[in-house]
Amino acid sequence: MNVQLFVPCFVDQLFPQTAFNMAKVLEKAGCNVLYNENQTCCGQPAFNAGFWDESRTVCTKFIKDFSGADYVVAPSASCIGFVRNYYSKLFDNSSLHNDVKDLQKKCFEFSEFMTNVLGITNVGxxxxxxxxxxxxxxxxxxxxxxxxxxxxxxxxxxxxLVEMNDNETCCGFGGTFAVKFEPISIAMGEQKVTNAKATGADYIISTDMSCLMHIDGVLRKKEMDIKAMHLADVLASGWE
Known part of the structure; x- marks a missing residue:
């Protein structure tokens, strides 16, 4: 099974080890892992900021970069969610409409690819x-x-694994939300780490490094002894 990795901008620049660990786990699961070095952004930041034309240009490159892939797997539900839910709006009634529909079916967040496509829940x-x-x-x-x-x-x-209170509540990052509404973002992050601490957890884990980056900032500021970890980093632990 050929799997093309999509590595989001912030993972590439700030947390590259998470991408390497994702590849490590996928290879152990029997996948032939490929990486297109020409890939860039999925186009979400520009779209969310209201620059749809600029976003469409970036998204067009994304579509071409992953054309022909069997599967596209990313350590980010945010990026995959954007491709699935908003590319159709950007390319509605365009020459790339069918290409978008085809790509959307092949794009998976890392954990759902492991469980829903590969049928694996234990990697050792x-x-x-x-x-x-x-x-x-x-x-x-x-x-x-x-x-x-x-x-x-x-x-x-x-x-x-222990569930914290309000585990489905936003951590406060939200991309540009954290910049435009900083006080609200900080308060939401503080509530999230307070709930995590109440469980006695050593680790707070998620599928999205963007959330974890925000949460980790709050943890460091409040000097809490909890480590933020991406799921891929956890699954790559304890084996060679």
Whole structure:
């Protein structure tokens, strides 16, 4: 099975190890992992900021970069959710309309690809400690991801998964929301880490590094001894 990796901008620039760990897990699962070095952005930042024409240009490149792929897998429900839910709006009644429909069927967030396509919930990972899971807005609401990540985490040796209060509530990042509405964003992040701390968790885990980046900033500011981890980093733990 050929799998093309899509590595989001912020993962590429700030958290490259998460992308490497995703590739590591997919290879262990038997996938032939490919990476197109010409890839750039999915176009979401420009779209969300209201620059639809500029976004369409970036999205057109994305469509061409992943044309012909069997599957496109990304460690980000946010990016995958954007491709699935908003590309049709950008390319409605255009010459790329059918290409978009074809691509949308092939795009998967990492955890849903593992559980829904490969049918794998145990990769032999090991991580000692207690963890709580944060449902990202994009994962839960745009990609309908809920049980998959939890089933993967339930099979990590040594890891106890405990649900926190309001686990479906936004962490406060929201892309440009964190910049435009900083005080609200900070308050939401503080509530999220307070709920995580109440579980006694050593780790807070999610499918989206954007959420985790925001959460980690709050954890550091409040000097809380909890580590923010992407699901791919957890699943790559404890084995060579």
């Amino acid at each position: 990972a090991k991580l000692e400690g207690r963890a709580t899971y944060h449902d990202s807005c994009a994962g839960l609401r745009e990609c309908k991801i809920k049980e998959g990540p939890r089933s993967l985490l339930a099979n990590v040796n040594g890891l106890e």
